[in-house]
Amino acid sequence: MTRARTRPRKSPSQPRSERTVEAIVEATARILETQGLSGFNTNAVADKAGVSVGSLYQYFPNKDALVVALSTRERALLGVALGEAARQAASLPLEGALRRLAHTAIHRQLARPDLARVLDFEEQRLVLEEPDRALTRDIAGNVATLLRRYRAVIQVADLEAAAYDLIAIARALIDAAVLRGQVEPVALEGRVTRAALGYLTGRANVAS
Amino acid sequence: MTRARTRPRKSPSQPRSERTVEAIVEATARILETQGLSGFNTNAVADKAGVSVGSLYQYFPNKDALVVALSTRERALLGVALGEAARQAASLPLEGALRRLAHTAIHRQLARPDLARVLDFEEQRLVLEEPDRALTRDIAGNVATLLRRYRAVIQVADLEAAAYDLIAIARALIDAAVLRGQVEPVALEGRVTRAALGYLTGRANVAS
DNA sequence: ACCTGAACACCGTTCAAGT
């Protein structure tokens, strides 16, 4: 079981091939969004992108690489939004800061809820198969940095781990809401914020 | 995309075939545990169970049915343990009750942590493909029943949804802990309990 | 330099033939 690479096989340097790569990634998004995982195969992606499978494999070494490219694109959008939110939140008390992060994450995930949910799922599969290929590392770093400001009111010692846990909690609650169809953003934001705040400041038996 | 059935194709009535089915399910568990999803294929399962693929398909209509059978078995164990815990927790205040449930869930998941994590993952895939086939329905019902006792101190209106959310939170935190290798049970129990308690009783902007 | 699509490999599933 040797490590499979999922980096793009080669970067498109000419404008035309750049458009090809872009078309392939967006075709992946649309197929995952409308057909789900069961409709997601390389021939369908190539078809929808208007190229042959051979071309697809010229840029992506395997099927997972399509997901990684798409996830990276979406994670970058989330990362930028969260970075912005974190900067604005820096002057708020912890609860307000968490609420703002929750608000931002929810807003982004609900922009394309079905896509977001499938990607959350696929990212977990990739992590399951190769833990060190985590796509949320940057985001976790930013969250940890924000948390450090509030160390005085936080009961948890390991803020790196806490950042990952908060992301896992938010993801779980957002995906559950999408599954149930209960996506009223304010209510969802409240649930995420309360869980996060409880995790960080709850008096229930501390220890890490 | 018609609904694929995952129920066992036929119940083994004779002792011999009962042992065959049992062997197939346990072979599934051991392969998932040791090789992960990438080593999980029907021929490998049949081999390890000491039967031919044909025999496997006599009892299980498809590959997913193997996972469903195994998950059902494991969920039943968790369900029994949680039912017992809920009965004992009935006299405790909310925090103690949540802690006891967390303790029980953690204990069961850590009995075979790698298997539990892969099964959590596979269950989410099955839910993603067929939402109404949820394996956690019974467990959620029991949790909701317990929550009703504490309605006075709980800020959340929809206790059914809350039960599913709490399960999702616990699952996310336990799986994240296994991934990081931070499985110190008391600390993990504290994290799950604090998040759950915050979710249910936190003062952060209520609304559902 | 980039594209094509038929060919190959792997694995889920079936089925004709055995006992």
Place this chain on the structure above:
DNA sequence: ACCTGAACACCGTTCAAGT
């Protein structure tokens, strides 16, 4: 009634041939 394993279908991936 239960088992076997070769055959088939599907899909990920490659590669010889085209421009």
